[in-house]
Amino acid sequence: MTGTGAAPSGAFDADLVVVGCGPTGATLAGLAALRGLRVVVVERDRELFALPRAVQCDHEVLRILQELGCAEEVMADGIVNEGLDFLAADRRVLLSFSVPPLAPTGWPTSVFFHQPTLEATLRRAVVSLGVEVRLGATVSALVQHDAGVDVAVSGAGHLRARWVVGCDGARSATRQVIGTSLRDTGFEEAWLVVDLQLEGAVPGLPSRCLQVCDPSRPHTLVPMPGGRFRFEFMLLAGESADELLDPASIRDLVSGWIDPALARVERAAVYTFHGLVASTWRDRRVFLAGDAAHQTPPFLGQGMCAGMRDAANLAWKLAAVATGGAPDRLLDTYQAERQPHAQAVIDAAVEFGRLICLTDPQAAAERDAGLTAARTGTGALTGGSGAAPNLIPGLARGAAVGTGGGALSRQPTIDGVRLDDLVGPRTALCTAAPLDPASPAAGWWSVHGVALDATTNPGLAPLLEGREACAIRPDRYVLARGGVEEVTAVAASVLQGHGAPVAAGS
Numbered sequence: 001m002t003g004t005g006a007a008p009s010g011a012f013d014a015d016l017v018v019v020g021c022g023p024t025g026a027t028l029a030g031l032a033a034l035r036g037l038r039v040v041v042v043e044r045d046r047e048l049f050a051l052p053r054a055v056q057c058d059h060e061v062l063r064i065l066q067e068l069g070c071a072e073e074v075m076a077d078g079i080v081n082e083g084l085d086f087l088a089a090d091r092r093v094l095l096s097f098s099v100p101p102l103a104p105t106g107w108p109t110s111v112f113f114h115q116p117t118l119e120a121t122l123r124r125a126v127v128s129l130g131v132e133v134r135l136g137a138t139v140s141a142l143v144q145h146d147a148g149v150d151v152a153v154s155g156a157g158h159l160r161a162r163w164v165v166g167c168d169g170a171r172s173a174t175r176q177v178i179g180t181s182l183r184d185t186g187f188e189e190a191w192l193v194v195d196l197q198l199e200g201a202v203p204g205l206p207s208r209c210l211q212v213c214d215p216s217r218p219h220t221l222v223p224m225p226g227g228r229f230r231f232e233f234m235l236l237a238g239e240s241a242d243e244l245l246d247p248a249s250i251r252d253l254v255s256g257w258i259d260p261a262l263a264r265v266e267r268a269a270v271y272t273f274h275g276l277v278a279s280t281w282r283d284r285r286v287f288l289a290g291d292a293a294h295q296t297p298p299f300l301g302q303g304m305c306a307g308m309r310d311a312a313n314l315a316w317k318l319a320a321v322a323t324g325g326a327p328d329r330l331l332d333t334y335q336a337e338r339q340p341h342a343q344a345v346i347d348a349a350v351e352f353g354r355l356i357c358l359t360d361p362q363a364a365a366e367r368d369a370g371l372t373a374a375r376t377g378t379g380a381l382t383g384g385s386g387a388a389p390n391l392i393p394g395l396a397r398g399a400a401v402g403t404g405g406g407a408l409s410r411q412p413t414i415d416g417v418r419l420d421d422l423v424g425p426r427t428a429l430c431t432a433a434p435l436d437p438a439s440p441a442a443g444w445w446s447v448h449g450v451a452l453d454a455t456t457n458p459g460l461a462p463l464l465e466g467r468e469a470c471a472i473r474p475d476r477y478v479l480a481r482g483g484v485e486e487v488t489a490v491a492a493s494v495l496q497g498h499g500a501p502v503a504a505g506s
C-alpha cells in the first residue's frame with residue numbers, strides 16, 4: 001500500500017470505505033450507515049472465518065449491537081456469564097468474582113458467545129442498514145489526496161472515498177500506510193486454545209470462567225454456547241506449538257477436567273498473546289480501528305470489545321463532520337479518547353496475565369497467599385472478592401467531553417422503551433425540568449439533537465446525578481453534566497466547533 005498522490009477528480013463512490021469486515025469493520029460500517037453515510041466494506045475473505053477467537057463480550061458491546069438492531073439475536077445465541085474464579089493448583093478458590101446479571105446499561109454485564117454466529121448476525125444487520133459489503137476483495141493500495149482517498153481493490157478496480165478506516169486486523173496493511181509503530185507492553189506468552197464440541201452433558205465442567213493458577217501449567221476454562229467449551233493452556237519454556245497441538249497431548253491436557261471421549265476437538269491453535277498499541281491512529285483521511293490499532297492478551301476478554309468501542313467512537317464523529325457541520329478536528333479526538341482507553345484495558349489485562357502466567361512455584365505460592373489474604377480481607381490487596389471490579393475506564397476529559405462527562409451513560413427504560421431506542425443516533429439532552437421552548441438551548445437542541453426531561457420521563461433522573469442537565473453523545477458516553485446553558489455550550493463546541501475549541505490529545 002502507498003501514501004500521497006495528486007488531487008482526485010470525480011465523485012466519491014462512498015463517504016467511507018472500511019477495509020476488513022471483522023467485528024470492528026462491520027460495526028463501524030453499520031453505525032456509519034445508520035447515520036446516513038454511504039459505506040462500502042471491502043473484505044478479503046469470501047466466507048466468514050468459521051472458527052471462534054473471541055468468546056466473551058460485555059454490556060457495552062451489547063448496547064452497540066442494540067443500535068445495530070441485533071443485540072436480542074446475539075443474546076438468544078449466547079449465555080450469560082455468572083462470574084470468574086481464580087483457582088490454585090489444588091483447585092482451591094483464591095478469588096471469586098460474581099458478575100452482576102444486569103449492568104446499568106440495561107444489558108447483561110458479560111455474555112459468552114460463538115464468534116462466527118455473532119459475526120453472521122452482525123453482518124446481516126449491517127447489510128440490512130444499507131452497507132455494501134464486497135467479499136473476496138483485497139485492498140491493495142491507498143492513495144490520499146486533500147479531498148479524499150483512492151482505494152485500489154485487487155482485481156476489482158478502485159473506489160474513491162472521503163475517508164478510509166483500516167479494520168484489517170493484527171497484520172493491518174493500512175497501519176503501514178499510516179506509517180505508525182506499535183508500542184509494546186513487553187508481555188508475550190504463547191497459549192494453546194482448544195475448542196471442544198461436547199457430546200451431550202459432560203460432568204465436571206464449570207458454568208463460570210475459571211483461571212487456574214497452576215504453576216505447572218496455567219490454564220483457563222470458558223463455557224461457550226451451542227454445546228461447546230474452551231480450554232486454554234499456557235506453553236511452558238522450551239515447549240513447541242507442534243508438541244502441544246499433537247492430538248495425544250490435547251487429550252492429556254483436557255483429561256485433567258473431563259473424559260476426552262465425551263468431546264470432539266473442533267479446533268486447536270497456538271496464539272502468542274501480547275499487548276500492542278499503535279502510536280498513530282490517524283493520518284489525514286485514513287484511520288485505524290480494532291486489532292489494527294491495538295492488541296490485548298485475552299485475559300479480560302476485551303480485544304473485540306475494544307474494536308467495537310473504537311467503531312462507536314469514530315462513527316458518530318465521521319457523520320458529524322460529513323453531514324452535521326462539525327469541524328475536522330473532532331476526528332482527532334478519536335485517538336485522543338480511544339488510545340488511552342485501549343491502553344488502560346491492555347495494561348489491566350497484562351496485569352492479570354502476569355498474575356496467571358507464573359510458573360515459578362515460590363512466586364506462585366506468594367501470589368496465592370496474597371490473593372487469599374485479599375479475599376479474606378486480611379491482606380493489603382483490595383477488591384479481591386465479591387463483584388468483579390470494573391476495569392473499564394471512562395473517557396479522559398478534554399477531548400470531546402466536558403465537565404461531568406466521560407463515563408458510559410446508564411440506559412433506563414422509559415415506558416417500556418430503552419433510552420437509546422428513544423433517542424436514536426443523536427446527541428441527547430436530559431434535563432430535570434422541561435426546557436423553556438423560547439430559550440436558545442431549546443432552539444439549539446431542536447436542531448442538533450433531542451431533549452428529554454425527567455418530569456415527563458422520571459426514569460431519566462439517575463442520569464442527572466443531581467445536576468440540572470446531562471448531555472449524552474451518540475456513542476452513549478456522557479458529554480457533560482451541569483446547568484442547561486453550560487451543557488449546551490459544550491455540545492455546540494463539540495458538534496459545531498462553536499465556543500471553546502475541542503482539544504485533541506489532552
Ligand SMILES: Cc1cc2nc3c(=O)[nH]c(=O)nc-3n(C[C@H](O)[C@H](O)[C@H](O)COP(=O)(O)OP(=O)(O)OC[C@H]3O[C@@H](n4cnc5c(N)ncnc54)[C@H](O)[C@@H]3O)c2cc1C
Pocket residue numbers: 019020021022023024025042043044045053054055056057137138139140167168169170172173193271289290291292298300301302303304305306307
Ligand atoms: C484466543 C483468543 C481469544 C480471544 N478472546 C476474546 C474475547 O473473549 N473477547 C474479546 O472481546 N476479544 C477476544 N479476542 C480478540 C478478538 O478476537 C479480536 O480482537 C477481534 O476479532 C478483532 O476484530 P477486528 O475486526 O479488529 O479484526 P479481525 O477479526 O482480524 O478482522 C480483520 C478483517 O480484515 C480482513 N482484511 C485484512 N486485510 C485486508 C485487506 N487488505 N483487504 C480487505 N480485507 C482485509 C480480514 O480478512 C479480516 O476479515 C480473542 C483473541 C484470541 C486470539
